[in-house]
Amino acid sequence: MTSRTLLSTPSLGVCYYPEHLPADCWAADFDSMREIGIRVVRLGEFAWSRLEPDSGEYRFSWLEQILDLAESKGLSIVLGTPTSAPPKWLVDQMPDMVAVDANGQRKGFGSRRHYCFSHLGYRKECARTVTRLAQALGEHPAIVAWQTDNEFGCHSTILSYSDAARIAFRVWLKNRYGPIDELNQAWGNVFWSMEYRNFDEIELPNLTVTDPNPAHELDYRRFSSDEVDSFNRLQVDLIRQYSPGRAILHNFMATFLDFDHFKVSQSLDAASWDSYPLGALTLLKVPAAHKARQLHLGDPDLTAFHHDLYRACGRGRFWVMEQQPGPVNWAAYNPAPHPGAVRLWTHEAIAHGAEVVSYFCWRQAPFAQEQMHSGLNLPNREPDVGAFEVRQAANELSQLDFAPSIPAEAALVYDYQAAWTLAIQPQRENFDYFTVVLSFYRALRRSGLNIDILAPGARLDSYKLVVIPPLPIVSASLVESLKQFKGKVLIGPRTGSKTPNFQIPVELPPGPLQGVIPIKIVRVESFPDFVSLPLVWKSVNYQCHSWLEHVRTELKPFVQLADGHGIAYRNGNITYLTSLPEQSLLDKIVEDLLNEEGFRFSEIPSGVRVRTRGQYRFFFNYNPEPVRLNLPPETKFVLGGAEMPAAGVTIVE
């Protein structure tokens, strides 16, 4: 399996833990995998204590035996570096290698991810271990790819308030600002006599009496993100050296905002992510009624969003490294997937361009933390529900032969720095950047168009419509792109409201965006959940919420509150919102803009989602009941038909 074949023929995979089982189970397991259509196996990422049971005592032979066996069975291996689970002997060598939480409490051994990204001693140990592993096995023919570490950020592990982090932060700041007065100026430290005389005086922004300087916090967030990047690159560079020709990936997570996934992905060959639609829904800030209705299927847009996001992170290439196969163990409640849901999620990932969909995991472990996390097989190694759905999906996918895709026609700008900025200064409690982004994404999804997620510096290409959810810090290059861009642009409030140093721009918000739309924000209000801003537009009642900007402009608003307060302003192809519209209003504004670009919304049943890959158009029924697609009589069905059962998949050509 090479990158080329991966691109043209999507494959299925599985996560496997040979170290949990007697060696005499391995061959039978590999045969069973082949039998249901599995071609890729990820392993090794938690096996440090078996690869090196004591400092410097390496035990690679069992792993080599597995690799040989995989090779002989025609399975491709993704080898994980075990650095997310350092063994106790290592932690005891340097007890300060663990992270410290915002309350100043050092975390302990006993689970996983017990390390601080900034600890140089631990980085050295990681380099040593990855080097030895890659030197020993990196050129084994079974290995087609590597996974660095595991789920950066899981269990809120990005921000550390350790001594190691403090020292590294000071160096990072010195590199960014040069003379200390530059920093004092950039942060506005004169405000409360927070001026520093040198970088060694600077603390991490925790345990302050009241809020720390937001510029201080934002730089700490940037630093912490950069620490993930350099921690990851250290491994990437060693793997490239000792295991050439293999794709290097990391398995990212849903809705994680604590580091810049675009930036960390740059050193990888492709992005991958761990997709748990039912668990992820429990975390989403949506009404309980929506959670109850989608209990067994997941949110119809959340998974798709992340496929699109990680396709962008991977510069066109992404995998699902872990796909939920049944109930999980870790959410606030853990329902089972609807019959057919595992198959649906598999097709959806492929429709969004996934090269590999790999299930977590082969066998439900009967012990330890994740014993209630189902696998494709039961703890006793008999097949569970998921295995049957995988086999079906594998058969169906083998019938497809994808032509190249055409570019997406709609795009959404997504920015980790925006998330940090708005978390640091939301102006109201319970504000959540991701919820707002998802609202903009949902409005685009109603069109049935393919959607690209864009990093804020990305080229805007030839989209019909680009939506920009609140993006406080706007770069000059984005403004230039917008000036050249011919399609429609919809910009959310607070965009351009901050300079890169977390100051209010001297020209007032929206700062450099005033180059594309002549407005000035002179004031912004924020509101609690129990206050909304009613309005009537085109004879329909709507509400806005959370924020309201006061504008000075010659433009006339085309949506306004009863008192005339402008909600939406337009200058040519640029539309700017001064508040956050409820979903139906946002939907309508997006629909109008796409109509203007000549795109007509076709009728898609509520709860059905659409995605096109190559010549295939996929329909996914996220409803817990059947629906009927309204398609022309001449439609050519590749899979399924117009009558879609709950969790149904229909593919037309």
Place this chain on the structure above:
Amino acid sequence: MTSRTLLSTPSLGVCYYPEHLPADCWAADFDSMREIGIRVVRLGEFAWSRLEPDSGEYRFSWLEQILDLAESKGLSIVLGTPTSAPPKWLVDQMPDMVAVDANGQRKGFGSRRHYCFSHLGYRKECARTVTRLAQALGEHPAIVAWQTDNEFGCHSTILSYSDAARIAFRVWLKNRYGPIDELNQAWGNVFWSMEYRNFDEIELPNLTVTDPNPAHELDYRRFSSDEVDSFNRLQVDLIRQYSPGRAILHNFMATFLDFDHFKVSQSLDAASWDSYPLGALTLLKVPAAHKARQLHLGDPDLTAFHHDLYRACGRGRFWVMEQQPGPVNWAAYNPAPHPGAVRLWTHEAIAHGAEVVSYFCWRQAPFAQEQMHSGLNLPNREPDVGAFEVRQAANELSQLDFAPSIPAEAALVYDYQAAWTLAIQPQRENFDYFTVVLSFYRALRRSGLNIDILAPGARLDSYKLVVIPPLPIVSASLVESLKQFKGKVLIGPRTGSKTPNFQIPVELPPGPLQGVIPIKIVRVESFPDFVSLPLVWKSVNYQCHSWLEHVRTELKPFVQLADGHGIAYRNGNITYLTSLPEQSLLDKIVEDLLNEEGFRFSEIPSGVRVRTRGQYRFFFNYNPEPVRLNLPPETKFVLGGAEMPAAGVTIVE
């Protein structure tokens, strides 16, 4: 007063603090106690700073004076060991004797229970003090019983994360597992490279980045419970040595689950508990409407449950050591008992077999933490409401002469290890073992039968019905008992779902229970509060909640969801539930099972509860309004009648 007389003639008692009062008040207080029917006085349990004001300076003469006075007044004394309130000079001698909380914060002096059960230095001090006290006064004729310490576990004081606990835990583990590899295997430590090379590497399961290994947590819970047991036994052994012939008790609490009360009770002569019906109701997870309705009377089943529990702990013998006499100080809100409620609670304890009902306390203290806790007397030593109700109850009880009781006909299995296991791995947030147990208990109580609480290893005897709420770890001996048992058995979900090492059984759940009912649980879902599972059974609508197990079996379910999912399965006399039924469904299932055993439910008004002791059948009206009992005309009333006022008590023969 001897054990024998205690058994045949229930007595009333009171908790008294002579150290709060000038010595010239004591005789008058004792006279007043006698006057209202008090025969037993507990004292001394917080008096360490008066018994030993400085290290080694013993002051026992005031206590001896009290004992002499009690003897002369015909009062029997329960002497408390003062170890729940070590004085400051002792804490200053070894500041690390206090417990450390899960966040790693050492607790401080200034209230009570400021010690860690594992601290060997403190154990030595306790042994020294108890020895000196028992040597000095243990053979005083006034002393009929001892109370060790006070309210183990109060203020969440069982779990300590101190250095002392860590050291003791390692020893405990070594004793349990022998070679370290046995522990690694038992816990499944390979999972996240958590394998240890020796016991000295093992930490307490706090401050981990995410959940610790559940097997690690469960062993820590077992260890912590065992620490209470050995701490208590240390005192018990010394008291037996120096104060022979006296009953030794401890005063347990309601709904405390952090240690195994059955196990700790084994070294005691009888169990006792502290009954605060109104305070306990505030802590119960029930709807606010129920709390409002029962505000002044308490939950109609909660107190009874604990009487039955502690009768089991005491192997047939139990006391109420502290009975609420009026408003308390410590709950989230503190209403007054309904007029007559103190009398009702007294009779109820006796009906359940209590040997002594002792009120807390004689006089409301005008100072310190509990100054808003009422007593039988006001701070100025004038009688409060409680004193009058006690006098009435004493008179009424003196009319009764109990014949021996016949064995209970229904039983409920209660298990502290089940509580720990389900707290460690509830699979959904807000799951509460005790609430579920109480639901099963309520279903039994509707029958009016006497109920026994059983430790999971207890003999099943000749009950008509045994209910087993969720019991994840099932012993082989319980399975054997069930095989022999002829009555009906109702088993809750998740029973048999774990091995003693907190693993999923190789034969899948319900593990060894498959020996009595041929089912296999292959999957379990969990649900939030806002999702319930509707069903129709015998034309009535019901709901289940929280969990849903998926079963492989040849059996046909006799209760099922609309989609056919089985809720209740039956194999001969064994019934197994795959979900948690709402109260009315559980009531109906229990009623049907008892009907099959030939027991007919008689009509008991809602809110009235029944208990039989010897030849007497007691009725308690827990309604805030009057009710009428529907009794045959020939009924012989010993106390009260068919018309019961609110808080009324009726006794028939």
Place this chain on the structure above:
Amino acid sequence: MTSRTLLSTPSLGVCYYPEHLPADCWAADFDSMREIGIRVVRLGEFAWSRLEPDSGEYRFSWLEQILDLAESKGLSIVLGTPTSAPPKWLVDQMPDMVAVDANGQRKGFGSRRHYCFSHLGYRKECARTVTRLAQALGEHPAIVAWQTDNEFGCHSTILSYSDAARIAFRVWLKNRYGPIDELNQAWGNVFWSMEYRNFDEIELPNLTVTDPNPAHELDYRRFSSDEVDSFNRLQVDLIRQYSPGRAILHNFMATFLDFDHFKVSQSLDAASWDSYPLGALTLLKVPAAHKARQLHLGDPDLTAFHHDLYRACGRGRFWVMEQQPGPVNWAAYNPAPHPGAVRLWTHEAIAHGAEVVSYFCWRQAPFAQEQMHSGLNLPNREPDVGAFEVRQAANELSQLDFAPSIPAEAALVYDYQAAWTLAIQPQRENFDYFTVVLSFYRALRRSGLNIDILAPGARLDSYKLVVIPPLPIVSASLVESLKQFKGKVLIGPRTGSKTPNFQIPVELPPGPLQGVIPIKIVRVESFPDFVSLPLVWKSVNYQCHSWLEHVRTELKPFVQLADGHGIAYRNGNITYLTSLPEQSLLDKIVEDLLNEEGFRFSEIPSGVRVRTRGQYRFFFNYNPEPVRLNLPPETKFVLGGAEMPAAGVTIVE
């Protein structure tokens, strides 16, 4: 400007931060201030790092330049001492100068108020810095007043659990009690063997296993309050010495209860406070519907209450040092003032007797923590909405010439010690002293009478009615005053329920109040929010809540529950409540009492508030819609008319 002119001619002021701006902006800013009617400028209170950028390196010339410029422009300066924001170099000299929170965690540098009041080293540094500043500039003619520190208590900074606090607390206790046995007796330490052998054994009352002794907590609260007082006096004494003839103020806050503002004010020449009506409303415990309705205007009584409070603290003299000019940055949500609200708040302060109303701040800072706090001017120094309203208010005020005021006719007793006592022992969760006080204040406000707030030791003078919200500790002098007092008195429950040592009085509650009303409280219940106590009085349904006292008395209650339980008792001019009435019942009781004193309520529209100063009667419309005042035709309007717009102000003579 002298004190005399301040009294007869109210002035407007502004807070200014010249250190944020290039020196060449200063003159223009001063001109703009004059132009809109500003006469007073506060500055310097956060400028320590600019006044002393390194230890002992003083830089006062820029400040002198500003003072000279102010003098030349006819502006009066209030100079702030910079001690609420010590610079990093100072914190690094003595890292233990910061406060420690109740969890034992030391707070850090990076915002403000990072000091412990008890740290003697920091006090020394403050003394040094204030001395040098006052010596250098204290006699500058531009300076008319000083502000010590800034907002004592902001960000919950009064209570510190540091080593410095522990040491100081022991000294404070020794001074209070003398021999240790006096303390043991006063606190009732015998209760749980909490007796101390010497003062060095006493810890701060944090980190205890359960509640510390309430007497311990109360003394710690008193001590903490006294620490603020002595910290403040240190500066006051130095300023008086080196800057004679200037008024010394501190800027207090709304609803802060952690120190005794009456006591701290005694060393000041006048009180001042920081008025943020919209932010303060977000913190108030009132229903969301009320918060939504008053979103842009603030609570109609909350601001007035604080004007009256600080007029009392300042013994007749008070300022508003910071007045909200637009949205703020720090609340849970931050709406904009209604158009006209800044003007309304200005007039309201003046109506209540303010000498100066000073806005915070001149220019919205574009950087650091408060960049979203609006000013009178935008970050780019163009005028914002507030500037126009200030100009209007300045013009209107210049038309007024106040005659001397007559004494207020109603009064409310307010007590910080009561707040501490009830916070320590509320008897129910979610009890809030301030909310109850505000309820009593609202009942008085309906009358339209001027109201005085009284410290509990204040003379009662010739009021028609004095209301005493719950006041657990009653002094003998208050009882004496009540005996002499001829007007009506309305006393809330729990009054007189504690001795100064936090014990229940030997004569039972209401303790010494039994000298004015013959009742004895023998029991008190408390209730949750979901339970209320319904009653009918004069054919109207009402409810009481939270508490219910049981009374022994010969008096007949004139308000009672359905079961006869007395709610209100009367003895001559003294009325005592045994529960907390809902607002409408409290209103009615107050109205009846004032009617008896011959005062007739005039019809004031709902949402309108009234205050009289000198010959002027002010009406403020706190409704978000217009109202019409029902005034006699001959009414002489000085400002506005009978038709009041939302946020309108009408003044009649």
